[in-house]
Amino acid sequence: MSSKNLYRGYEAVIGIEVHVQLKTKSKIFSSDATNFDAADNENTTPVSVGMPGTLPVLNKTAVQYAIKAGLALGCTIRNRSVFARKNYFYPDLPKGYQISQYDKPICENGEVTITVDKIPKKISITRAHMEEDAGKSTHFGDYTLVNYNRAGIPLLEIVSGPDMSSPQEAAEYGRTIRQIVRYLDVCDGNLEEGSLRCDCNVSVRKAGETKLGTKVELKNLNSFRFVEKAVEYEIDRQIDEIEGGKKIIQETRLYDPDKNRTFSMRTKEDAQDYRYFPDPDLLPIILNESDIEQIRKNLPELPQKKAARFQSELGLSEYDAEMLTAEKDLADYFEIVSAKSSNPKLSANWIMSDLIRELNNSKTEITKSPVSPEGLAELIKLIDGGSISGKIAKTVFADMWITRKSAADIIKEKGLSQVSDTTVIEKMVDDILAANPSQVAEYRSGKTKVFGFFVGAAMKASKGQANPDVVNQILKNKLDQK
Amino acid sequence: MDLIQASFKQVSDAVKSKKISATEVTQFFLNRAEKLNPKLNAYIAMNESALNDAKAVDEKIAKNENVGPLAGVSFGIKDLLCTKNLRTTAASKILSNFIPPYDASVVARLKSSGAIVLGKLNLDEFAMGSSNETSFFGKCYNPWNTAYVPGGSSGGSASAQAARIAMGTIGTDTGGSIRQPASFCGVVGIKPTYGRVSRYGIIAYASSLDQAGPIVSSVEDAALTLEVICGHDDKDSTTSTKKVPEFSKNLNTNVKGMKIGLVKQYQNNDLLHPDITKTYHAAIEELKKAGAEFVEVSIPLTEFAVPMYYLIAASEASSNLARYDGVKYGYRSEFKDLSSLSLDDFYAQTRGEGFGKEVKRRIMLGTYCLSSGYYDAYYNKACQVRRLLREQYLDVFKNCDALLSPVTTSPAFKVGERSADPLKMYLNDIFTTSTNLAGLPGMSVPFGFSAEGMPIGVQLTGAHFEEQKILNLAYTLESMSSAKGRTPNVF
Numbered sequence: 010m011s012s013k014n015l016y017r018g019y020e021a022v023i024g025i026e027v028h029v030q031l032k033t034k035s036k037i038f039s040s041d042a043t044n045f046d047a048a049d050n051e052n053t054t055p056v057s058v059g060m061p062g063t064l065p066v067l068n069k070t071a072v073q074y075a076i077k078a079g080l081a082l083g084c085t086i087r088n089r090s091v092f093a094r095k096n097y098f099y100p101d102l103p104k105g106y107q108i109s110q111y112d113k114p115i116c117e118n119g120e121v122t123i124t125v126d127k128i129p130k131k132i133s134i135t136r137a138h139m140e141e142d143a144g145k146s147t148h149f150g151d152y153t154l155v156n157y158n159r160a161g162i163p164l165l166e167i168v169s170g171p172d173m174s175s176p177q178e179a180a181e182y183g184r185t186i187r188q189i190v191r192y193l194d195v196c197d198g199n200l201e202e203g204s205l206r207c208d209c210n211v212s213v214r215k216a217g218e219t220k221l222g223t224k225v226e227l228k229n230l231n232s233f234r235f236v237e238k239a240v241e242y243e244i245d246r247q248i249d250e251i252e253g254g255k256k257i258i259q260e261t262r263l264y265d266p267d268k269n270r271t272f273s274m275r276t277k278e279d280a281q282d283y284r285y286f287p288d289p290d291l292l293p294i295i296l297n298e299s300d301i302e303q304i305r306k307n308l309p310e311l312p313q314k315k316a317a318r319f320q321s322e323l324g325l326s327e328y329d330a331e332m333l334t335a336e337k338d339l340a341d342y343f344e345i346v347s348a349k350s351s352n353p354k355l356s357a358n359w360i361m362s363d364l365i366r367e368l369n370n371s372k373t374e375i376t377k378s379p380v381s382p383e384g385l386a387e388l389i390k391l392i393d394g395g396s397i398s399g400k401i402a403k404t405v406f407a408d409m410w411i412t413r414k415s416a417a418d419i420i421k422e423k424g425l426s427q428v429s430d431t432t433v434i435e436k437m438v439d440d441i442l443a444a445n446p447s448q449v450a451e452y453r454s455g456k457t458k459v460f461g462f463f464v465g466a467a468m469k470a471s472k473g474q475a476n477p478d479v480v481n482q483i484l485k486n487k488l489d490q491k
Numbered sequence: 492m493d494l495i496q497a498s499f500k501q502v503s504d505a506v507k508s509k510k511i512s513a514t515e516v517t518q519f520f521l522n523r524a525e526k527l528n529p530k531l532n533a534y535i536a537m538n539e540s541a542l543n544d545a546k547a548v549d550e551k552i553a554k555n556e557n558v559g560p561l562a563g564v565s566f567g568i569k570d571l572l573c574t575k576n577l578r579t580t581a582a583s584k585i586l587s588n589f590i591p592p593y594d595a596s597v598v599a600r601l602k603s604s605g606a607i608v609l610g611k612l613n614l615d616e617f618a619m620g621s622s623n624e625t626s627f628f629g630k631c632y633n634p635w636n637t638a639y640v641p642g643g644s645s646g647g648s649a650s651a652q653a654a655r656i657a658m659g660t661i662g663t664d665t666g667g668s669i670r671q672p673a674s675f676c677g678v679v680g681i682k683p684t685y686g687r688v689s690r691y692g693i694i695a696y697a698s699s700l701d702q703a704g705p706i707v708s709s710v711e712d713a714a715l716t717l718e719v720i721c722g723h724d725d726k727d728s729t730t731s732t733k734k735v736p737e738f739s740k741n742l743n744t745n746v747k748g749m750k751i752g753l754v755k756q757y758q759n760n761d762l763l764h765p766d767i768t769k770t771y772h773a774a775i776e777e778l779k780k781a782g783a784e785f786v787e788v789s790i791p792l793t794e795f796a797v798p799m800y801y802l803i804a805a806s807e808a809s810s811n812l813a814r815y816d817g818v819k820y821g822y823r824s825e826f827k828d829l830s831s832l833s834l835d836d837f838y839a840q841t842r843g844e845g846f847g848k849e850v851k852r853r854i855m856l857g858t859y860c861l862s863s864g865y866y867d868a869y870y871n872k873a874c875q876v877r878r879l880l881r882e883q884y885l886d887v888f889k890n891c892d893a894l895l896s897p898v899t900t901s902p903a904f905k906v907g908e909r910s911a912d913p914l915k916m917y918l919n920d921i922f923t924t925s926t927n928l929a930g931l932p933g934m935s936v937p938f939g940f941s942a943e944g945m946p947i948g949v950q951l952t953g954a955h956f957e958e959q960k961i962l963n964l965a966y967t968l969e970s971m972s973s974a975k976g977r978t979p980n981v982f
Contacts, residue, residue: 055593059814061586062573062595062692064727094810096861098838105813151829155818284861286870289699289807292728 014175017252019213021244022221023173027186029165029196030142030204031074037141037163038065038108045202049156057161059103064290067092071163072115072294074195075139076304078165079116081189081311082134086301090115092139092291096284101144101155109166111285114138115294116165121189122313123181132182133170140164159203165195171210171221176240180233183207187233188312192337200231207236212257213247222247223257227271229264239264243271315340323353332361338375342382349386352393359385363403367410380409388416395476396420397427429476431483434467437475438483441466452488460484494519495655495978499564499712500739502658503605506563507552513563516658517545517607520565524609524656527981530637533651535570535628537610538577545607561719562605567657569648570611571618572703573692574598577608581694582626583616585815585822585845595692596724597661597703604719609657613647616847617812618668618696620644621919624910625849632906633676634979635945639903642672648706649676653946654981655708659716662706665696666800667898667923669704670935670950675903677937677946677974679713679965680706684956685930686731687717689724695811697804698729700927710936710966714738717958736959744967747782749960752891755789757922764901770939770947771897777971778895778964788887788894792880793925797917799880800924801853802860802873809857812850817841852913877928884929888954893961896922898950902941922950932958936965937974946974 014020036043039056056063079086093111119134144160146153167186173179187205190196198205207230212222227243230236242264247257262271310318312334319330319340333343339360346356364385368375388409392402397420408419420426428434441463442449452459467480492511494502505511521541528534538544545565551558573579573591575598580586598608613631615623623631623646631646633639634654641650645662649672652660662669664682673680681704688703695701705716721735753775775785816838817823824840826832846854860869887894899919909916926933932955935948949968951961969975 055591058819060573060591060593060820061579061581061589061694061814062591062690063593064691066726066728096810096813098813098816098834100816100818100834103814103819105816106810282863284810284858284863284866286806286810286861286866289697290695290727290729 015216016213016244017248018216019244019248019251020216021174021240022171022212022214022224023175023179023240024171024210024224025169025173025179025182026208026210027167027169027183028206028208029078029167029186029190031071031163031165031195032197032204033068033070033074033163035068036161037068037071037139039161041161043162045204047158050158052158053160057103058157059105065108065288067291067294068163071139073304074163074193075115075137075165076296076301077193077308078167078190078195079119079137080301080305080308081193082116082119082121082137082167084116084119084134084137086296087113087115087117088296088298089113090294092288093285094288095140097281099143099146100153101146101157101160103144103157103160107141107143108288108291109140110138113293121182121185123178123185125175125177125181130172130178132172135168135170137165137167140166176237176244179209179240180237183233183236188335192309192312194337200233203231206231209236209240211240211243211247213244213251223259225257225259226261227264228261228274235264235266238266238269239271242269246271309337312337312340319353323347325353325357329357329361333357336375342375342378345382346386346389349383350389350393352389355389355393356386359389359406363406379411379413380406384409384415391416391420395427395429397425398473398477401425401427401473425474427476428471428474429479431479434471434475434479434483437467437470438463438480438487441470442487449488460488463488494658496976498709499561499659499707499715502564503560503562506548507558509552511563513545513548513552513605513607514542516563517541517565517609520609520657524651527634527654527656530632531634531650531654531656532629532631533613533641533647533654533656534567534610535580535582535613535626535647536578538574538608541565541607541609544602548605548607559604559719560715561601563607564605565607565609565658566601567609567612567648567651567660568598569614569645569660569662571614571663571694571696572598572661573694574608574611577611579611579694580627581617582614582628583815583846583850584627585842586694587627587822589821591692593692596689596726597720598692600720601661606659606719612645612651612657612660615644615646616850617694617808618644618663618665619808619849619853621667621671621916622904622906622909623647623650623672624906625847627847630906633903633945634981635677635903636943638905639945640675640906642675642903644668645672645680645706649673649678649680652676652678652706652708653979655978659705659707659712661703661720663693663696663701663703664927665700665804666920666927669706670898670923670933670948671919673706673935674898674937674948674950675946677948677977677979678706678708679710679934679936679969680704681713681717681934681958681962682926682932683717683721683958684731684932685927686729687721687735687932687956687958689727689730691724691726695807697807698811699807700800700804702927710962710969711739711742713934714742714962731956733956738959738962741959741963742966743963744781744970746778746964746967749783749893749964750891751778751783751785751964752788752887752894753785754793754894754896755787756791756793757896760900760921762900762918762921763897764941766902766939766941767897767900767947771895771949774895774938774949774968777968781967781971783964786891788891790880790883790887790925792876792883795876796880796925796928797921799873799876799928800920801856801917802869803877803928805853805857806860806870807857809854809861812846812854815842815845817845821845849913880925881929884925884931892953892957893964894952895964896950896952898922898935898948902943902945902947926952931955932961934961934965936968936972938968938972939974
């Protein structure tokens, strides 16, 4: 268990609602496309703009994605879950109600483990329910424009228990959820485009107090850094209020990243009565155990499990294992390189240094890397087999990145193959010793520091291609002989 | 060919064998509508392309293409069903300028079976009413006597059908809106089992109760129309995948040994008009003669059908009608000063002006029923009782094939007679709403006349998906009815 985080004698209680856009091809209740780059109101049909008489028809893939996420979050999947209407008026809500789930959500009672400062902590998941997204309003002075492309995109709203107690934990929880849904390939996790959104409920109470304080909901947090900063600000603000003798008002506050502060959007007095009731247009979702088991069987290995396996089976350090499992594509890449090269440690080093640097510099996704995992594995095998030195390998890799040729081809074309042939190296060493009699005498008189000079000369003479281990061995033999 | 008396099958056969063209049939009814509609106000709008559509059917026939079982049959459609490129209003100001870019599935099925859409028929605004007096486009009148209401909410459909200004019509029924006007206007109306007919494109009043069905002149025409419009629809998840029987081919008058239930709770009702009782008893006698057996059955919860209906229907309606907000389509109030306009005012003014009184009454009632603190006492309680009511019906149908009852407590009443008293108006529905609450098929078939000469029907209610049984019973009653073939002496 983590020790209690205290702020001026107060502890913070944080619960988070994460809205995850499920990346189905069509919307949850209609056939419209869901691509983010569509022109304004391009992805709309009579159903998704709520024209009279139109009816929702449930997208089965969205249900499968929700189950997948629920299982990965350790949830129980309800055999019968029900869609309900959440009634409220807003121009970007085409029907005047949002189809959501209320008292019978598809997923319940899960948990995830987050790790902050190397301390693992379990965060409970109260529920995860399916719903449709609303459209997007843009305000211009006296008028507002509404884009309904987003209206009807499937969402899974994942609701945590009030289990976090610091801004760092809040941000880490968000990152953990994002990592999981990306591993499952059910959400692209893009906070800037809004495909993953976090709302944080924050309250504070005197250390030791068991009653919860009044909570404030924070919205508009479109990066995990903002989650951290907004929660931090909010804890501070609430403590200031209480210390100043004021009461916390239950309200929704928006975070302004430019000013790094939160400001009130609406208070509880404006809170709506959503008049939830079961949607008569949709049948309940009925799932039998075998449907759920089928999905469970096909779940991919999740990041925390994968990282543990990378340590126990492949001998990676905790740090390397975590780095390499941060993203599923990266982990998949690593696994291929590691398996094909039979050298996990060297694979990890190459990926985390050279490959990631190049990917970052060129803003390339790993799945589109010019150097394939098989290609990198081949390069690592050539290093391992002594065909090239690590140093030469760096230039070969740079070449592979640009030309997309194989390591073997590049080495062959450029004559970069490492010289390990002892007779060739002996001849070279003999020449060097003959040409530098005074240094030889120096060495033999006991000033062995000069050894480095001979290594340098040999490498220079071989244009770097001589196997340094072999050079060392031969030089040592010859200098020590007489 | 006598287009007033001919059946759909006769007309469609004649059109297919080129004895008469779809264009001629359409023109005949357009002419009649042009002449008679001004006195009835049954049509809200005519389909400008009806003749072109008819021509297209004729061209298909000329090319020997398959045209379907309703070739050339011209239909009036209740203006609650969306028609592509043809204004659809729900008889409300708030949709007075709405042109759907799609057909309701029922309309699409009629069209693809060769039927022609003549125009859009009047109704109570958003199907909320029992007299067709709440339409934004004015009241509709009963062709048997225009001092009387045609019933509602599908008043336009029943009125047009009785006056034969359409060959056939489509209505919808949420609490009796097909059966009651059919009875008031002396025509045949059937509300199929919930889930038989797609609700896609039908402007929703109460989603768990709404069903569309034909209001036509004969049981045979009703059976044929049902065959066309029933069946699973991918666009409506609540439609059944059950196979649709060939209702019209299976029609017969062999009802010998059929067991018909008479609901105990409907007997000796104080509200029953003597002419209704007379007609109802006559129907029992005729069916006995045909060999049917009668048993008394008890459905105690029908006593609560009307309050249950108004709680559930209003609750669903309050949510269903939220989309009419002036933002995306439909009526929007004119606002001069946008800078001082709040969003709430925008909604309040638009909806305040766009909806009529009865619609607002039901939206408020429904909003209240669903509100936190009242949900359990009203909406939820009504839903619980509804489930029990359904069980009582299921029990009853273990021992009988159908139920026979009056459709309404009285024959058609006079225009304006009940519009000031909504509760009295709501009691109109005591015999019809249970059917919707339990999701059962029900129909009204004409069987007599009041002393004032207004038609009276009787109601048949079947078990789920047993439309064939009530159609056959209605077919039998129709064959024995003195009302058969009688049309109003229209003008």
